[in-house]
Amino acid sequence: MTEVERAGERWPTVRGTRAAPARATSRDVARAAGVSQATVSLVMGEKWRGRVSERRAEAVRSAARALGYRPNRAARDLRLGRTRTALLVVPALTNEFFARVYAGAARVAGEHGVGVLLYPSLEGIGQARDPFPSARATLDGVIASSMAADALTELREGDLPLVMLDSDPGRAEAAATVNFDIADGIRQVTGHLLALGHRRIAHLAADVDSWTFRVRAQALAEAVRRAPGAELTGTETAALTVAAGRAAAERALTGPGPRPTALVCDDDILAAGACKAARRLGLRVPDEVSVTGFDDLSLATAVDPELTTVRLPAEAVGEAGMRTLMAVLDQRPAPGAALPVELITRGSTARPAQAS
Amino acid sequence: MTEVERAGERWPTVRGTRAAPARATSRDVARAAGVSQATVSLVMGEKWRGRVSERRAEAVRSAARALGYRPNRAARDLRLGRTRTALLVVPALTNEFFARVYAGAARVAGEHGVGVLLYPSLEGIGQARDPFPSARATLDGVIASSMAADALTELREGDLPLVMLDSDPGRAEAAATVNFDIADGIRQVTGHLLALGHRRIAHLAADVDSWTFRVRAQALAEAVRRAPGAELTGTETAALTVAAGRAAAERALTGPGPRPTALVCDDDILAAGACKAARRLGLRVPDEVSVTGFDDLSLATAVDPELTTVRLPAEAVGEAGMRTLMAVLDQRPAPGAALPVELITRGSTARPAQAS
């Protein structure tokens, strides 16, 4: 006995297993519309032009609607050999910046009907537990941000298409790179400070070894070097927390030699810490010391004074990154890009007190 | 002709299609280990106790390792009828609080081998574009936070198990609810302010209609009412941004009648705005006006003065929520819970100037 046909229901009875059919399948739709399953697949896949008559197509569509039919993703993926799933690797989702990158990426992904899986923290990589044990076997592509780059070797088991964000364009393993014009951002900040009359500038750097921060350091050194009379009085490094930024800023402001009049920080979190440090040392911001941030997080306008900072279009880089990945997956040319940034001048910078 | 067997390779030649086999399948492993595919499945699924000898099992494992075998998720999902995917619905991932909820949920999910899909923003719901068009058909369960509750009707097409976070425990459609003890948090804040001598307290409320904020309002009113001589001088509502909080706080501090000496804010973002408003009005925080937040975001220690606030264990609620969903999916009892909260006393509260 192979099958029992009764009352339109089909219940295989031998071998194998069967779970209770939870929701309508393409076969159910076919039965309801009086066509074959293949026709349903054709119609639902929008590939029926010239293959199925308008009458039949409409019948299928209305049957699908009536039954609440949704194609089973697992079956489709299995058939197609792709997963319509991309992995986004960011160092920390709790950093608003990366949350915004995700938002942009997810939106574009949604338009293409692909889901976004997240590797939300680097801490887990290389350790025993894998957040996405089985997913890794069935991923279409990976988007990774600069700060996560070093952990990537761990991640790249398959030879998945890889799009890098905010990273060294020279990296060979990446299919494409989508960047910000970081160096230009630093040049704008430095130009702003120099124009205000600052000559002694200190750098509050993130102690993260990644391309984006190396570019900041280089561009700053270069810009200061070109300005007559200006000097980079020092570089203090700190982890990306307010407390660490504050401690580093205290070092920068109390070190030997003449005090810097401006602190260029690698991001807004450090800058917020720097403001606290200045105030704790009895220095007014911006009158006695100017502070600049980077990123333009919502934090930049939450603190007092509000931060002069460089706005990075985080959503845009997420969007562009996902669009690029889609292009790579479709074998289309993926050019890569460097998104423009913008200096936002607010209350944390002013003419230095001694100057003028 | 049905099949061609040659050199150990099997290439079906009639009908159907075949994509190039990208990576090792369980059949490849079986061939390498000299066993049947079923045995591989048994061993990899850790269900081989008493079914496969240790020798064979080891052979399978080493073959799998050598070939870099990972089970194909789509095939597994199709077979099992589940997706090992849960959907997390949060109003805005850019809010650090929800990013932390996600982190907790993702970690527990990872331990169970399930992926987490995100509905990162409510704006898309109800509109034409669906971020996860096909995923919705193949989801195991949904976790939704309070603030997203109202949009849920849109989302719940299937009758997926639903775990609600920080929501009304009475909601019928939820399989379980995981909460914070919000009311206790407000009681602690109010008790702290009353003990400092505050008698005129204003409420800076989020203009979001959800359970968690309703509880804040009720608990605050109740606590003030119980305190002799204390009064709630007013309630101003604001969207959850610094700018809106600042505007609302200005209204609260400049309204008719005696000025409140303390501002209880529905979250840290509003509190940060309130601090800015006070300073802009020439009022010192905390000497002339005390401000309290809620959530204990990193923002709370980024501003100056640091915020007295109620710490909500955001990661913990994500973890508990996911654990609860796993229990529901396994048909185990899912009790629900109310996580304890903690008052963190910092620099934004002090004895009122006029009192004492």
Add this chain to the structure above:
DNA sequence: TCCTCTCGGTTTTACGTATAACCTTCGACG
């Protein structure tokens, strides 16, 4: 001696979809 377990596998099947390959009209054209 025969019958029944248990151990250690293998064979076979289904999951739901997309699509290559086939089949059947029917109209047009030489």
Add this chain to the structure above:
DNA sequence: CGTCGAAGGTTATACGTAAAACCGAGAGGA
């Protein structure tokens, strides 16, 4: 009037996995 082609379907796979059903061999008991 035979032939060819297009239109409009249908049939038959295969994707890779899990697991139920089957099966042979040896042990042990009556």
